Amino acid sequence: MTPTDRATFNRIVRDEMAGLPMENHDAALGMPLTVVGFGADEVLAAMECLLTTRVTMGAEVRAFEAEWAAWCGRSQGVMVNSGSSANLLALDGLVELGRMKRGDEVLVPAVGWSTTLFPIVQAGLVPVVVDVNTSSLCMDPAAARAARTSRTRAAMPVHLLGQAADLSGYDDLIVLEDACAAHGATSAGRRIGSLGGAATFSFFFSHHITTVEGGIIVTDDAELADAMRSLRAHGWVRERTDRADWIARYPEIDARFLFVSAGYNLRPTDMAGAFGRIQLKRLDAWVQRRRENHAAWCAMLADIPGITVFPELPGTEHAGFAFAILVDPAVWSGGRRPLMAKLEAVGIETRPISGSNLVRQPAFQRLVDQGADIRIPGPLTVADQVHEHGFFVGNSHAFGLQHGARLAERIRQAR
Numbered sequence: 001m002t003p004t005d006r007a008t009f010n011r012i013v014r015d016e017m018a019g020l021p022m023e024n025h026d027a028a029l030g031m032p033l034t035v036v037g038f039g040a041d042e043v044l045a046a047m048e049c050l051l052t053t054r055v056t057m058g059a060e061v062r063a064f065e066a067e068w069a070a071w072c073g074r075s076q077g078v079m080v081n082s083g084s085s086a087n088l089l090a091l092d093g094l095v096e097l098g099r100m101k102r103g104d105e106v107l108v109p110a111v112g113w114s115t116t117l118f119p120i121v122q123a124g125l126v127p128v129v130v131d132v133n134t135s136s137l138c139m140d141p142a143a144a145r146a147a148r149t150s151r152t153r154a155a156m157p158v159h160l161l162g163q164a165a166d167l168s169g170y171d172d173l174i175v176l177e178d179a180c181a182a183h184g185a186t187s188a189g190r191r192i193g194s195l196g197g198a199a200t201f202s203f204f205f206s207h208h209i210t211t212v213e214g215g216i217i218v219t220d221d222a223e224l225a226d227a228m229r230s231l232r233a234h235g236w237v238r239e240r241t242d243r244a245d246w247i248a249r250y251p252e253i254d255a256r257f258l259f260v261s262a263g264y265n266l267r268p269t270d271m272a273g274a275f276g277r278i279q280l281k282r283l284d285a286w287v288q289r290r291r292e293n294h295a296a297w298c299a300m301l302a303d304i305p306g307i308t309v310f311p312e313l314p315g316t317e318h319a320g321f322a323f324a325i326l327v328d329p330a331v332w333s334g335g336r337r338p339l340m341a342k343l344e345a346v347g348i349e350t351r352p353i354s355g356s357n358l359v360r361q362p363a364f365q366r367l368v369d370q371g372a373d374i375r376i377p378g379p380l381t382v383a384d385q386v387h388e389h390g391f392f393v394g395n396s397h398a399f400g401l402q403h404g405a406r407l408a409e410r411i412r413q414a415r
């Protein structure tokens with residue numbers, strides 16, 4: 001392509017995508033779960049990869065890994081194809097290094113995402129399912145403390161829907177933060193993702209920023225990062241920083257196909273890396289808008305009878321992934337479902353609060369039936385409330401005060 005052709009090409013893409021990413025969404029149109037958060041810059045960056053045919057994991061991914069890790073205040077980033085893969089890879093990496101062994105226990109909240117809990121079983125570890133608390137809907141440290149045994153080696157708190165979980169009490173454990181839906185949340189002035197031994201993020205289409213599909217693990221643990229780089233890509237040695245040592249140790253095996261761990265293929269594409277680098281530049285402003293929405297909407301809904309919302313906790317900054325609501329069935333006859341239906345009817349999309357009480361999901365029962373070693377040491381009272389009476393609506397960088405006002409108005413009308 002000549003420079004002139006290229007300029008024309010770029011202009012066509014920009015015209016085609018004019019107005020994207022959408023920065024302001026009309027509240028009268030409702031509240032979709034996701035407002036498209038990418039535009040011509042991301043598409044052109046991805047096209048550059050396609051046009052140069054450098055499409056598989058390469059320079060863009062490496063650059064994004066470094067930029068994302070720095071943004072989190074960490075030294076290492078390992079990008080993968082989803083947040084779910086990030087959870088699996090982090091756990092497997094810890095097992096691979098012998099930091100945890102099969103049968104060790106991992107504290108995990110009952111309310112989180114399916115692929116927070118399932119990878120613990122897949123890695124041969126034992127989930128110890130702990131209740132959440134009523135203030136944050138995140139893992140309750142007191143319940144977690146009561147659940148511990150001599151086999152407990154790790155905690156995997158979830159920063160649920162953008163609220164930073166309380167990580168106190170896990171100092172002697174390996175802490176793997178599931179920050180897949182909490183980009184930009186902080187606790188005591190520190191960005192989540194920098195608090196535990198490692199943290200995972202998702203860049204799925206509906207998250208704070210997106211690489212279409214994608215995820216990353218951040219850590220300061222260079223050994224863990226190396227283990228994950230092998231496990232991410234077939235188990236081979238190529239992306240490890242200590243590859244020279246391995247290659248020297250196995251001179252009879254062609255270094256190009258030298259496999260040092262029993263790995264997967266969880267690699268991202270370079271288009272995803274290119275997307276992420278542009279999205280990251282947008283993130284701070286977008287998180288700020290989500291946080292302001294969250295605070296304002298909490299205030300707007302606070303006095304509606306039978307409705308509980310979850311304001312940002314002192315000492316934390318909420319990342320406003322989605323807006324959680326609990327419905328009191330004593331006040332709302334029929335519970336949450338008629339309200340959710342009325343909101344959906346006016347374009348306000350709703351969902352349960354993530355996987356809600358995960359032990360009540362059929363997949364959990366299936367694991368138990370298959371003989372998986374899982375412990376539920378105490379009652380899951382709050383998780384049950386969430387399961388039966390909770391739902392969320394979307395938050396977005398493209399929403400504002402008027403979305404909260406309309407949400408409050410529609411909920412009042414629904415009674």
Ligand SMILES: Cc1ncc(COP(=O)(O)O)c(C=O)c1O
Pocket residue numbers: 081082083084085087112113115116158178179180181202203204214215354
């Ligand atoms: C807390 C949590 N963990 C893990 C995931 C999985 O991320 P992905 O959809 O990228 O696999 C999600 C997805 O929303 C999530 O909310």
